[in-house]
Amino acid sequence: MMTASARTVILYFLIMLGLRLMGKRQIGELEPSELVLTMMISDLATVPMQDFGIPLLAGVIPILTLLALSMLLSQLSLYNLRFRELVCGKPAVLIRNGQLQQETMRKNRYTLDELLEELRTQGFSGIADVKYAVLENSGQLSVLPWTRQQPPTAAQMGLDLEDDVTLPVILINDGRVLHKNLKICGKDDTWLRKTLKREGLSSPQDAFLLTLDEQGQVFCVKKESAP
Incomplete structure (x- = not known):
């Protein structure tokens, strides 16, 4: 039992380290190479966790190899545009x-139904409202509407806000x-105690959230008592 727990904990932290190295992305934003890496790592980790007859290194070494390969490919991608x-x-x-690029849609196997659905989720009822729609490497659709379809900005309205x-x-x-x-904001514990007192709190433990913005405005949420 202890062996199973130890193997699971080691593999868990190893996979977490790998995901951290990949950067802060959601699953839907992963590029193809990153998605393949995630799937392979998950499969490699399950084998030594389920079969105790397989040495732990049989799962750890391939995972480390994949992570090293991923880092190498990332570095090559930074320096070589073709790669x-x-x-x-x-x-x-x-x-x-405003014109559909049908050949491009066929090459990317992107159907018209998928395109219209994505446009609706971004607040556009039809293709005529869109000037550009770009299918990104992550699979996300970036939509750029015509100027007449965009809400006016303060600069366009001549407002000096x-x-x-x-x-x-x-x-x-x-x-x-x-x-x-607290140190980054240039404040100390004395300022914090005075601020809490103004908010009607006797100690930091009574505050659920306390923030300070760049203009010196304090926002405080009192902690609710447990039922």
Whole structure:
């Protein structure tokens, strides 16, 4: 039992390390080479977890080999455009200037029903509303509408608006003080205690969330008592 648990834990962290090396992508955003790598790693990991007669290294070594190969291919893709196109492919324009590119759709085996469904999910009722639609390497469809179909911006309307978009920094997460973020904001524990007191809280454990934005605005959510 202990052997099974230990093998499972080792393989779990090894796979997690591999996924971290692949970057922050969702499954639907993986390129073909990354998707193949993910599937092969999962298959290799299940074999030594289920069959104790197989040495653990029989699963670990192939996984490490695949990860090393993936890193090598990534580095080659950075320096060689042709190799990148070969491994990752290139985006395909399915709609150009409002016209369907039927030959491109056939090459990518992308049906009309799939195209219309994707357009509807992005808020477009028909092809006439779209100037460009690009099928990305990840399989996602990027849709660029005509200018007349885009909502007007403040610049187009001649409005001189103050840019008030800020990025809040989390200082307390579920009662835990993030001292690193507190230091980044140029604040200390004394400022934090005063802020909590103004919010009616006696300690950081009473706060579920506390953020500070670039304009000095504090947002606080009190922690609810457990039922």
